[in-house]
Every structure is written in C-alpha cells, then in structure tokens.
Amino acid sequence: METTGGSRRLRQRRELERGIVDEAMRLLRAGGVPAVSLRGIARALGMSAPAIYTYFPSLTELITELIVRCTDSLTEALRGAMPEQDARPLDQRLLAGPLAYREWALTHRSEFNLIFFDQVIGYAAPEGGVTVAAQSRMLHVLAGPFAALRGVEADALEAREDFLDEFLGWWGSFHGLVALEVNHHLDWRDPQRIFLAQVKAGLTLLGRVPKRR
The missing domain is CATH 1.10.357.10 (Tetracycline Repressor, domain 2)
Structure with a gap:
C-alpha cells in the first residue's frame, strides 16, 4: 500500500509535470515548435535545467x-x-x-x-x-x-x-x-x-x- 508521503510526492510530481506541459503549450501557441525548449520552460518555472530533465529526460x-x-x-x-x-x-x-x-x-x-x-x-x-x-x-x-x-x-x-x-x-x-x-x-x-x-x-x-x- 502506498504511504501518505508517497502519495503526496506522486501527486506533486504529476502536478509539476502538468505545469511543464502547460508552459510548453503556452510557448507553442506563442511561437510555434521552435519556441519550445526544456531550458526555456525551466527558466519560466524557476527550475534548473537538470531538475526538469528528471520529469522529461528529453525534448x-x-x-x-x-x-x-x-x-x-x-x-x-x-x-x-x-x-x-x-x-x-x-x-x-x-x-x-x-x-x-x-x-x-x-x-x-x-x-x-x-x-x-x-x-x-x-x-x-x-x-x-x-x-x-x-x-x-x-x-x-x-x-x-x-x-x-x-x-x-x-x-x-x-x-x-x-x-x-x-x-x-x-x-x-x-x-x-x-x-x-x-x-x-x-x-x-x-x-x-x-x-x-x-x-x-x-x-x-x-x-x-x-x-x-
């Protein structure tokens, strides 16, 4: 059975993944595919580039x-x-x-x-x-x-x-x-x-x- 702490971490991870995709979608709508980059998303969300790769290992x-x-x-x-x-x-x-x-x-x-x-x-x-x-x-x-x-x-x-x-x-x-x-x-x-x-x-x-x- 999953612990409460584990459930919370999983929920937080999913929320952050949705946030990353939401920001990617915003960039896509604003400038097309060339505007979408993991580093750009990391900057917008206040994350480091290495941190974002733990959620999406590649573009x-x-x-x-x-x-x-x-x-x-x-x-x-x-x-x-x-x-x-x-x-x-x-x-x-x-x-x-x-x-x-x-x-x-x-x-x-x-x-x-x-x-x-x-x-x-x-x-x-x-x-x-x-x-x-x-x-x-x-x-x-x-x-x-x-x-x-x-x-x-x-x-x-x-x-x-x-x-x-x-x-x-x-x-x-x-x-x-x-x-x-x-x-x-x-x-x-x-x-x-x-x-x-x-x-x-x-x-x-x-x-x-x-x-x-």
Whole structure:
C-alpha cells in the first residue's frame, strides 16, 4: 500500500509535470515548435535545467506529450459536435464533423501544425505508440457518421479497406483545405466559402454512392 508521503510526492510530481506541459503549450501557441525548449520552460518555472530533465529526460518525451494533448483536444471538439447519441439527420451529422474540425484548427493553428506538419529536428514519434493511439481516437470519432452512412460500425471501418479508403479520401478532401487556410495560403480568397462548397459537394457525392456489403 502506498504511504501518505508517497502519495503526496506522486501527486506533486504529476502536478509539476502538468505545469511543464502547460508552459510548453503556452510557448507553442506563442511561437510555434521552435519556441519550445526544456531550458526555456525551466527558466519560466524557476527550475534548473537538470531538475526538469528528471520529469522529461528529453525534448522528444515532451513533444510526444504535446502531440497527444493537442490531438485529444481536437477529439473532444469533434465529440462535442458529433455526440454518439445524435438524433439529427445523417447529412447534418456528416457536416458537423468537418465544421468542428475547421473551427478547432483555426483557433489552434500551432497545435494543428504540430499534429500534422511540423517536423521537429531529432524527433521521432514512438512507433505504434501514444501519438498513433491519439490520432486513431480522433479519426474514430470523425468516422462515426461516415460509417453509419456506409452501414457499418465505426469499429469495423478498419476491417473494410474499401470503406476505410473512402473515409480517408473524404477526410483528406477537407483536411487539405483546412491546412491551406491555417497556414494563410487562402488569405487571398474566401476560404470559408471554398470549404463549405467542397464539404457539401463531398456529402452529395457520398449520398449517391450505394452502400456495399
């Protein structure tokens, strides 16, 4: 059984780890990935550099934690827009996902780029690890209405390569536009109009494709 002192130390350690990640997130939002450094976080929290390494031995572990936290934030935004018990018509549920995806990305630009685009020198995500699991959770939520349209359970989507490829193509069709908008490549046009036209056209096409068993 864990002693009271041991429980307190563990609680304090977890609180300090959360504080380190919170400060890393603040730096990420302020200046992107290049602004995130263990030494900078240590200075902001009044810690020595050696002390912070006892919590995160390298920047790799910290970046991994940031990616998971950012991806989970996107997942929660999607869950809020696409609850499991949703009485809305299927076309409205299918539209809600991309809209929530875009809204989250535009209000979390640095986090979006960290998840999908930023290449951190020397960083490699753990193969088959927590970042993969976090992205799978996010895609599972996004895939819920799509799977319903195709007449399968979301859990079964990966077992059907034809459905999975369709889903990834659908996701990519609006993810690419969101990425362009997040990084200001569509500032010279009306990105919202383009996005809505693409998503609605995609939904129209999906509705015309017959279910396959």
